[in-house]
Amino acid sequence: MPEMPEVETVRRTLLPLIKGKTIKEITLWYPKIIASDPTEFVQKLTGQEVVAIDRYAKYLLIRLTNDLTVVSHLRMEGKYRLVDVAAPKDKHDHVQFAFTDNTALRYNDVRKFGRMQLVKTGTEKRTTGISKLGFEPNSHKFTVAYFANCLKHKKKNIKNTLLDQSVVAGLGNIYVDEVLWLTRIHPLSMANKIPPSRVKQLHDNINSLIKLAIAERGTTVHTYLDANGETGGFQKMLRVYGHKGEPCARCGTPLEKIKVNGRGTTYCPKCQVNYQ
Structure with missing residues (x-):
């Protein structure tokens, strides 16, 4: 959990909440959530705008300007929610994307199993765990x-x-x-x-x-x-x-x-x- 239907539902509900928002600041309360270099993750994403969210299997692909993509795997307990940037931190909040409109996207994960990886858009099927996956149900390749x-x-x-x-x-x-x-x-x-x-x-x-x-x-x-x-x-x-x-x-x-x-x-x- 969550499986493909749950991740797709997260994608559909998250997209209208954050599309078009610009990242002002990123806080890593638990840097190990970031599978790529945490410092580079923060530096490259600051100032970028969310343009879309795609999905492959159980992975969320958060697309940003400058050809950047955050590949997010929720694993067992991962959740995203949009809050006011001044809202009190939950003890299981591990990553925060603060936007210029004073809202913030927080990643919450009781078990800390979820991971995020920053990659160049279009390379995710070669540079992340997606490279090892078969075809999705209901795709034209799943014959x-x-x-x-x-x-x-x-x-x-x-x-x-x-x-x-x-x-x-x-x-x-x-x-x-x-x-x-x-x-x-x-x-x-x-x-x-x-x-x-x-x-x-x-x-x-x-x-x-x-x-x-x-x-x-x-x-x-x-x-x-x-x-x-x-x-x-x-x-x-x-x-x-x-x-x-x-x-x-x-x-x-x-x-x-x-x-x-x-x-x-x-x-x-x-x-x-x-x-x-």
Whole structure:
């Protein structure tokens, strides 16, 4: 958390709050959040104007004048919010972008896992973690043929395969559990043993699930909030995640929860076929 739908929601809510604003001063209360050189980060960004915010998978790409981009990964607990520059600092606020209009964008992160990296605009897919990612759901490159070829070469379970960001960029624990239930695939199925017809269904369900989750403004099951401080809505539509022991919405069998590579994984032992 947050996964692709949540990061997209943050992008959409953050953009109108800061677009067109000029950075007057940057405060780094916890410099380790900056993955690039902190001194250069402050020097180069001071005086720049926010022109756009893009996204790739779970990364925010904050575009500024002078061909500069801040690549931001929220990791587990990262949040942005716009405040008055004089507002009291929260103990988990770690970076502040103070603007010339006396507002300030603050980055808050309880676990301090999030990172920001300053790069030249257009180089982010070569110089940051984005370079290691596969294609996004609903992108023209995320084809059935691409997806099937990826699975064919993966000799590991499908849960871990879908969490592998080099295969599908943007999926996390919540949406993997949901899409596997939707496609009736057991999470311990071997990725390279899933029949082609079911691979196509899985591909299509990934696209439709992510599209719906974005429309519902993401999932709030722990602490996720958008840039306006509001929760998502997709948690009301979850069929398996967080529902251990409850009856399967499809067949009524009690849902079970196991650990897959350390990740809590909920599934239906009757509906979901284990391909081995």
